[in-house]
Amino acid sequence: MNLLSPDVIAILMLDGILSLFALLALAISVRIVLKWDADATTPLQYTLEKRAYLVATIIEYIFYLKLPLFLYFIYTLDLLSNILPGAMCAAGVTNATVYGMWLFVVKILDLYLFGLWIVVHRIDMRRPDYPYTKPKFLFFILIFPVFMLEYWLEWRHFGGIDPHVIVSCCGTLFSAAKTSAVSAFVTLPTPVTLGLFYGNFLLIVAAWFFKKPLLTALANLLFIPVAIVSLIAFFSTYVYEMPHHHCPFCLLQGDYHYVGYAMYTALFVGTFFGIAAWVAERLAYPAAKRWMKWSLIGDILYVALVSYYPISFYLKNGVWL
Amino acid sequence: MKNLFAFALSSLTRRGGKNFFIFTIFALMIFILAGIFTITHALKAEMFATLEALPEITVQRIVAGRQTDIDAERAERIAEIPGVTDAMPRVWGYYYFAKAGVNFSIVGVEAFGTSYKSSLESVADLFGEKLMEGDTMVVGPGVAETLARNFFKDYFYFVKPDGSLKKVTIAGIFKPETTLESNDIVVVEQGLARELFGMSEEAATDIVVKVANDEEIPTIARKIREIYPDTRVVTKEDLRISYQNVFDYKSGIFLALFIIAIFTFFIIIYDKASGLSSEEKREIGILKALGWKIGDILKVKLFEALVISLGAYLLAVTLAVGYVFGLNAPLMRDLFMGYSVLKPPFELPFTLDVGTLALIFFTTVPVYIAATLIPSWKAATLEADEVIR
Incomplete structure (x- = not known):
């Protein structure tokens, strides 16, 4: 039971506040989706238009707070690894309960979803007739259960951590051994992993070159799992300079100059704007080109960061790991 | 904007x-x-x-769920376990000074011997000869001040468990590096500490074990538990957590x-x-x-x-x-x-x-x-x- 660690309390409290606001936003969203009529001049429509502002403000607040809070969440997991026997980084804490990994996945999914909502909202506000108001609130109603799921998982996870039970360290969780969850990826031959990774990256560059937003979005969507798997299977070993240390979490520790935060931020920026660019193009918003460029910059930054480690290792030692 | x-x-x-x-x-x-x-x-x-300065493992003897004296000889058996650099019996405890209503921490050291803590070792070396003379002590600044306020400027009468008095002279006052740990400390020679606590010659409060390789600590702790099932073995990691x-x-x-x-x-x-x-x-x-x-x-x-x-x-x-x-x-x-x-x-x-x-x-x-x-x-x-x- 680690609910009394101050960091955990802070996170649960903030997500509690966010959930309350989200609930309020949900109630208004449902009314808007049911009753919205842009052509009507009724008092109801007038009230709804005003309330739409409140929902938008709330969702923007949730998103902009969630971004730093997510980093803080990772940091807290790292802190908790000091208390849990066996855990040496956030990986052990994440796997302390069955909910941990799902919590992580849902949290990341939420960031993308809320971010996309804001993109749609921004586009909507630029148009005089608010054409996307109904779809965007419907979109929020669909996001809401995911957000609640995240909050529920968070309680289950932090509540379920037992400081007396020994958890696995990332060394076993991400090993090539058959029992580990990701052994299938780790045991992939290196050329295949690297081919996939750089092939996908080339696809993104090509999509940018030929100005194909749909291709950019799809390539970026694919790039999220490909980048993470290749990071676990190949690149992380060079960051640690240890052939058997496959871990996506230890990167976030001070021993490696917190390089993980930079990598994941770059990856998020790259893939997020890649997807957002397609959304913008579909909604006939002129920022699509600009966002594709940002996406490309983020992706290039990520690729450069992860590629730096093996290359510098090879230059220093003259061998591959 | x-x-x-x-x-x-x-x-x-x-x-x-x-x-x-x-x-x-x-x-x-x-x-x-x-x-x-x-x-x-x-x-x-x-x-x-x-905590960094503390020994890797502390062994205490538990009787009826409470900590009690441990046989100092056991340190020799523990020192034979592979991987153990050193095992030392410690004699220490609290002395309640009723007049001021405070507890002193009495720590027994072996003059010129190795100690489990470098700060204590330097005290033992610095005041070694004086401590060896017998019936002398080195006290922390807080203790010295309390004693002085009760008109014990150069010496102090400890009341032993049997009620008799023991005069101990103050040989020196030490300035500790980390004030948090040493303000209330009284350092005396180990034999004298046993006398003040009324402990037998072979007894010790606990045994501290030094281990060179941190990776071996859990294994050594387990071995000690197996050799002496009546002990509680506390590792540094346990304390940290x-x-x-x-x-x-x-x-x-x-x-x-x-x-x-x-x-x-x-x-x-x-x-x-x-x-x-x-x-x-x-x-x-x-x-x-x-x-x-x-x-x-x-x-x-x-x-x-x-x-x-x-x-x-x-x-x-x-x-x-x-x-x-x-x-x-x-x-x-x-x-x-x-x-x-x-x-x-x-x-x-x-x-x-x-x-x-x-x-x-x-x-x-x-x-x-x-x-x-x-x-x-x-x-x-x-x-x-x-x-x-």
């Missing part, structure tokens, strides 16, 4: 009184929270620094209580921000009549909230750092120090990490902004024609 920000700033100064009140209260709350967390963090850092838990628990309880305060504050802010004066309403009405959109007014309101909360945060954290590390946190540190008279006048080591600052930030600033969200929206959606009429 820049103009809206400038407008927000000027709007804040125009209603200085109301905003100053909120700003002060909010800063005070953050200050209290920041004070508690920085003290906790500093104490934790000091504890961990102390339990310290961490104690501090987390303390600040966790505090934060849990603090949340109540912050929610009360939430309501106050909500109320304050909702209750617009007719002048403010008029202002918003005029702005909207001039063509300001709902989004613009929302932005101004948000900027106001940001300026107040971030300003209060920065001010409070700066003040808290000064209060804790400059003034040594008067009043607040007593929460953590316990009530013993002889607790040392220690200095908190300067430690401040991003994590603590982030924790303080996340428990205060977003809550403030959340409280202003709905009132800001209400203000921004006021009807221009209604309020300037």
